[in-house]
Amino acid sequence: MNEIISEFGSLPGVIIGANASGRALYTSEAGKRFRVPYGWPCAGGPDILAVVAPNARLVALECKTGDAVPTKTQLLVHEALRGIGALVRVVRSIEEARAVFAEVCQ
Numbered sequence: 001m002n003e004i005i006s007e008f009g010s011l012p013g014v015i016i017g018a019n020a021s022g023r024a025l026y027t028s029e030a031g032k033r034f035r036v037p038y039g040w041p042c043a044g045g046p047d048i049l050a051v052v053a054p055n056a057r058l059v060a061l062e063c064k065t066g067d068a069v070p071t072k073t074q075l076l077v078h079e080a081l082r083g084i085g086a087l088v089r090v091v092r093s094i095e096e097a098r099a100v101f102a103e104v105c106q
Contacts, residue, residue, distance in 0.1 A: 001047055001063045004097045011101075013053030021045040041080070044073035046088065052104045058086040059104055061097060 001018065009016045021039020028034070037043040046060035060081050062070055070078065070090060078088045087104060091097045 003094050004048060004061065004063070004091070007094065008050060008097070008101055014050055014101075016048065016050035019045050019047060019049045041077065044071065044077045046074075046077070046081070052101070057104055058084075059100065060086050060088045061100065062088070062090045064090055064092055 005016055005018060008014050019040055021037075021043050023035040023037050023043050025033060025035055039045040040049065047063040048059075048061040050059040050061075051057070052059055058081070060078070062074060062078065064070070081088050087100070089096070089100045091100065
């Protein structure tokens with residue numbers, strides 16, 4: 001993931017960053033424990049978000065290793081992002097990420 005952010009963050013017209021998402025466990029002063037979702041657009045959001053000029057195309061990358069597959073929640077988020085025009089891809093290597101950015105930068 002860091003390799004993808006480093007490589008594509010150095011390109012002109014690309015703003016890119018990691019999108020940490022999940023649920024944090026908090027304990028109130030009264031001792032009550034609760035979970036708070038974080039990340040964009042919610043827990044299950046893609047690992048990397050980028051905006052690519054000149055058309056401000058939103059690119060969302062879900063990084064997976066081995067045989068891992070997106071969770072049901074991640075697939076729902078991917079569908080919602082595609083619904084607003086984002087390019088969403090699951091990538092397993094820097095080479096796959098390069099192919100995505102080549103597609104966007106055509």
